[in-house]
Amino acid sequence: MIRALIVLSALTLVALCTGATTITPLQVWHLLLAHNPQDFVVWSHRFPRSLTGILIGAALGVAGALVQGVIRNPLASPDILGVTQGAGLAVAFVLLVFPGVGYLPFFSLLGGAAGAALLMAYNAGIFSPVRFALSGVAVSATFAGVTQFLLLTHPVEVNTALLSLTGSLWARGWPHLGLLLPLIPLMMVAMTLAKPLDVIALGEDTAHALGTRLRLVRWAAITMAVMLTAISVSVAGPVGFVGLVAPHLARRLVGGGHLRLLPTAGMLGAAILLAADTLGRGIAPPAEIPAGVLTAVIGAPYFLWLLFRTR
Amino acid sequence: MQLNLGLVFGLCLAASSALADPITVNDGTHEVTLPDTPHRIVALEFSFVDALASVDVSPVGVADDNDPARIPDEVRDIVGDWTSVGTRPQPSIEAIAALHPDLIIADLDRHSAVYDAFSAIAPTLLLPSRGEDYEGSLRSAALIGKAVDKQSQMQARLEQHRASMADYARRIPDGATMIFGAAREDSFSLHGPDSYDGSVLQSLGINVPEVRAQGGASDFVSLEQLLGLDPDYLLVGHYRRPSIIDTWNGDELWSILKASDGRVISVDPNVWARNRGIMAAEKIAADTLAVLDGSFEQID
DSSP: OHHHHHHHHHHHHHHHHOSSSOOOHHHHHHHHHHOOTTOIIIIIIIHHHHHHHHHHHHHHHHHHHHHHHHHTOTTOOTTTTTHHHHHHHHHHHHHHHSTTOSOHHHHHHHHHHHHHHHHHHHTSSOOOHHHHHHHHHHHHHHHHHHHHHHHHHOTTTHHHHHHHHSOOOTTOOHHHHHHHTTHHHHHHHHHTTHHHHHHHHTOHHHHHHTTOOHHHHHHHHHHHHHHHHHHHHHHHOOOOSHHHHHHHHHHHHHOSOHHHHHHHHHHHHHHHHHHHHHHHHHSSTTOOOOHHHHHHHHHHHHHHHHHHHHO | OHHHHHHHHHHHHHHHHHTOOOEEEEOSSOEEEESSOOOSEEESSHHHHHHHHHTTOOOSEEOOTTOGGGSOHHHHHHHOOOEEOBOSSSBOHHHHHHTOOSEEEEEHHHHGGGHHHHHTTSOEEEEOOTTOOHHHHHHHHHHHHHHTTOHHHHHHHHHHHHHHHHHHHHHSOTTOBEEEEEEOSSOEEEEOTTSHHHHHHHHTTOBOOOSSTTOOSEEEOOHHHHHHHOOSEEEEEESSSSOHHHHHTTSGGGGGSGGGTTOEEEEOHIIIIIOOSHHHHHHHHHHHHHHHHTOOOOOO
């Protein structure tokens, strides 16, 4: 856990230093303390953008750990649940069909919940990990397809929508950070689920015998994961695979105890997204490679490897 | 006393030059005030570079998609080198900030969602470029002329432009049907009468068929839909080679196309699709005249 925290802090420093202009760590420190509006690059751009990335990455990591804990399936993650693409579709729909309608995270939440509900309904009763993962991929692909259709049929408004759908932190700043604030209490509340999740990990029958209210915990964890993911998607768009990879890495580092697993998954999620964004900004400035593209480049092979291993 | 008067006079002079000519431009969405004539300008669309070049102003930064060659030689010859600030859809905010600009010209369509980030760096004009028609691009050019304090020079350039376009229009016979399309590997997008190049062609007396009722400035079409329009001349900008047009070329249906007997012309997509503006329109007019009198040299 400490190691994860160190990695995250180091990455934050790197994120603040790199970009189109490179700044030394000492200068960054002075600029952060001064936080004057004249200093655009660090205070108004890199710092809020990095904070946005940290919050979103952490939320996705925690959401992934919650889902994997409650479904007890290494393939489970918010992406696979259809939550990410469902939220993305809802965001695209609101932006394209009813532009200017209110608070985006709310609609994102509705879309994410709809995606999760669809998948849970389809998999009610019988439960096979591979069936679950494959139907999740199918649901996600369907949502992504409808989103593409909306983009194609609304060519005029497409740019605003694309900005929210690329899975990137480009041009995200202080105003977006405000939208993400609910993530912090949500992640704290998620920690209360650590104990019951540990018990579920012992097997459903044991959990039942130990007096865990299985249905309640399951609902609470999934609801929490949906909220964390959907709020993230409403700001950064669908960033894939962070919610899948971060909990796996965390389990390797700190084991399966959720009291340590949840925060570690959060920190690693933050580190992954931050690293992806920093790479995207710093690899060939002034080109901006969306963070979502880089997380997919790393995450997709990882998913395939997992799928291969579970067969 | 004498000295004091001199001092007062000097101070007044200093004050008046320090406060010299704040320029106020209303871009349609914002009222932008520039404290002084801008000298470090960042342009985030090609048409803005065209407008700046038309009054001999060089931008320090351009969102050139990391490929300066996308901007026509005529424009580059005037403005010289610039620093790339990345792609037009997602320019690097840091690279823009690093240039310490005193004016940013952004595209209403592409960049309105991130206006706040740009205006935190420098006064930002949000002008229509992408999806804009011919007259609209000239209006944007006039506003840019005002913003860089070269209003009268821009007016003169616009009048000269209108005269030369009128001259092209006189030399171009009326009534031919012509349409431009952008070809990628897997799609063909036709630019209708509401598009930039479509509206330039119409101003020259060319008929540009409407691609579909209530369509956009450009619409994706299939080979059959293209046959339905059947223009006299089909101008193709190949974004990639081999493009979908190269594939269609081998199709039975292709030979039914009226233009397929040598009037499918390969043109420069940078001129016909990516660039808009004063010089861009003149290049389109010159190309059109050359296509119609048979002297046009096709692009590979």
